[in-house]
Amino acid sequence: MAIIDTRRDQMFPILQPEEIDRIRRFGDIAHAKAGAVLAKAGEVSPGVMVVLEGSARVTRRDAMEEIHLIAEHGPGAFIGELAQLSNRPSLVDVHALTDLEVLRIKPERLRAVLVAEAELGERIMRALILRRVGLLETGAGGPVIIGRAADSVVIRLSGFLGRNGHPYQHLDPDTVDCARVLIERFSVDEAELPIVLCPGGQLLRHPSNAELARCIGMVGDLDPDRVYDVAVVGAGPAGLATAVYAASEGLSVLVLDTRAFGGQAGASARIENYLGFPTGVSGMALMARAYNQAQKFGANLAIPDEVASLDCDGDANENGGLSGYHLKLVSGETTQAKTVVIASGARYRRLDVPNLDAFEGSSVHYWASPLEAKLCAGQEVALVGAGNSAGQAAVYLASQVKKVWLVIRGRSLDASMSRYLIDRIKSLPNIEIVTRNAIVELEGEDGQLRAIRHRDLDTGEEGRCEISHLFLFIGAAPNTTWLSECRVELDNHGFVRTGQDLAPGHPSLQTSRHGVFAIGDVRAGSVKRVAAAVGEGAQVVAAIHAYLAEPVTTA
Numbered sequence: 001m002a003i004i005d006t007r008r009d010q011m012f013p014i015l016q017p018e019e020i021d022r023i024r025r026f027g028d029i030a031h032a033k034a035g036a037v038l039a040k041a042g043e044v045s046p047g048v049m050v051v052l053e054g055s056a057r058v059t060r061r062d063a064m065e066e067i068h069l070i071a072e073h074g075p076g077a078f079i080g081e082l083a084q085l086s087n088r089p090s091l092v093d094v095h096a097l098t099d100l101e102v103l104r105i106k107p108e109r110l111r112a113v114l115v116a117e118a119e120l121g122e123r124i125m126r127a128l129i130l131r132r133v134g135l136l137e138t139g140a141g142g143p144v145i146i147g148r149a150a151d152s153v154v155i156r157l158s159g160f161l162g163r164n165g166h167p168y169q170h171l172d173p174d175t176v177d178c179a180r181v182l183i184e185r186f187s188v189d190e191a192e193l194p195i196v197l198c199p200g201g202q203l204l205r206h207p208s209n210a211e212l213a214r215c216i217g218m219v220g221d222l223d224p225d226r227v228y229d230v231a232v233v234g235a236g237p238a239g240l241a242t243a244v245y246a247a248s249e250g251l252s253v254l255v256l257d258t259r260a261f262g263g264q265a266g267a268s269a270r271i272e273n274y275l276g277f278p279t280g281v282s283g284m285a286l287m288a289r290a291y292n293q294a295q296k297f298g299a300n301l302a303i304p305d306e307v308a309s310l311d312c313d314g315d316a317n318e319n320g321g322l323s324g325y326h327l328k329l330v331s332g333e334t335t336q337a338k339t340v341v342i343a344s345g346a347r348y349r350r351l352d353v354p355n356l357d358a359f360e361g362s363s364v365h366y367w368a369s370p371l372e373a374k375l376c377a378g379q380e381v382a383l384v385g386a387g388n389s390a391g392q393a394a395v396y397l398a399s400q401v402k403k404v405w406l407v408i409r410g411r412s413l414d415a416s417m418s419r420y421l422i423d424r425i426k427s428l429p430n431i432e433i434v435t436r437n438a439i440v441e442l443e444g445e446d447g448q449l450r451a452i453r454h455r456d457l458d459t460g461e462e463g464r465c466e467i468s469h470l471f472l473f474i475g476a477a478p479n480t481t482w483l484s485e486c487r488v489e490l491d492n493h494g495f496v497r498t499g500q501d502l503a504p505g506h507p508s509l510q511t512s513r514h515g516v517f518a519i520g521d522v523r524a525g526s527v528k529r530v531a532a533a534v535g536e537g538a539q540v541v542a543a544i545h546a547y548l549a550e551p552v553t554t555a
Helices: 017-026 108-117 118-138 152-163 176-185 207-217 235-249 261-268 285-297 370-375 389-399 418-428 530-548
Strands: 028-032 036-039 048-053 058-060 067-073 093-096 100-105 142-148 167-171 195-197 202-205 225-231 252-258 300-302 307-311 325-329 335-340 346-348 380-384 403-405 431-433 437-445 450-455 464-465 468-470 475-478 517-518
Touching: 017 048, 017 108, 017 118, 036 389, 036 437, 100 108, 108 285, 118 285, 142 152, 142 176, 152 370, 167 176, 202 207, 225 235, 225 325, 225 403, 225 418, 225 437, 235 252, 235 261, 235 285, 235 530, 252 335, 261 325, 261 389, 285 300, 380 389, 389 403, 389 431, 403 437, 437 517, 517 530
Parallel strands: 142 167, 225 252, 225 335, 252 300, 335 517, 380 403, 380 468, 403 431
Antiparallel strands: 028 100, 036 093, 048 100, 058 067, 058 093, 142 195, 195 202, 307 325, 325 335, 346 475, 437 450, 450 464
């Protein structure tokens, strides 16, 4: 059943008069005539609106512009979802059914409500999250992707939107009639597919993730003159933890990430050894909660916005000042911060085979989410890797596919994988472990994998396995190339050195640059676990406070 049927009361709570009175100081009174447009999908709305008198209707539009009712709100109800928490474009249309009086609460004041009114704020926040989940179920208010399901661009865009918790619709012209109707309506040639229709009416052809994000209002322009207390580069567990704790303690926070929130943890189908979740939790669910929590406390999450370099030439921090750092983005924008937290994690390692890039995105995958599982449902797949991420992916895929060939270079999983995952893998009849083997060749054409060839590392004997999808979980290299201009000290493997690793008594988690910190997987000597990353994200906030409290001196 849809969430709107199972949790309607929590999605659409009615505030009592005394509760409305408690939050009046956070908003202003506004009036609208019957028929007036209060919010339009694709446009930024004025914020959350509590209905005082009259009624309003919330609707969504599908790809063919047909209107579907979501809810009607009367006195005591409030209009809005997570987009209004972060001042992003509305995903729904809202019209006044009658003459209307509302208490309008702008995004920054809404965050104040959530913090100041704990119990009431919890009910409001839960409703905002559940409404977003409802929109994700229908794709309401999001862009429409028109293209074939196996197209690598379609897979990339669908994955990008899904991992950022943004609704979207996908229409395959081979299976959905209205997709062909839209192709004809916009006079699109087959060779131009896939295309994307944004809620504001724009049409994109083969867009990048960044182009799509700007079209739908996920990211906006950064103020180059604003100086944040802390800029966090990377929105994985460590970066999001820093954002939550720093923002909740009153620091101004900017979080930048090139892809999506959650990092590698967000790719885990189920994390079962994270404290407090005895039945396990998906990485995406855990990271989405952290992402929403950071927004609640007012952190500015600019995703996707990729940092090209960290400029240290003009900083006076080496002399004890707090002039801050400049970050240059790939988009050409710049931003400033008094401190920088490097939480950029690692980049996925790639197989050393000549034609790998020909199959990436369509047949070779670095994530094992429902999107990828749908592509290979009922088939045999191969997965390379022997760590916990590989184990979690193998277990998840085994529930979706005919068979998983788990290819590892070692003689067993014992040295690199948690015991509970090893035991689970051994208990599943459709996972076969191929030890002491490496993939040496990929066969296929037009981006579609047909088979893999693998070699026994002891005997040199080669084998061939006919599969159409290959999953790679072979570790990652530190994502530190963007630090080259700042000359932050790295170890021999490219990880960032901090604290005692630099010199006795050097501040914990601080790099060789005063006011620049490193946490999580990118830090030399870090424990590669979600809990450890979250702990460092919290710990670094204390170090930031200590740094910002240092007396300012001049050279």
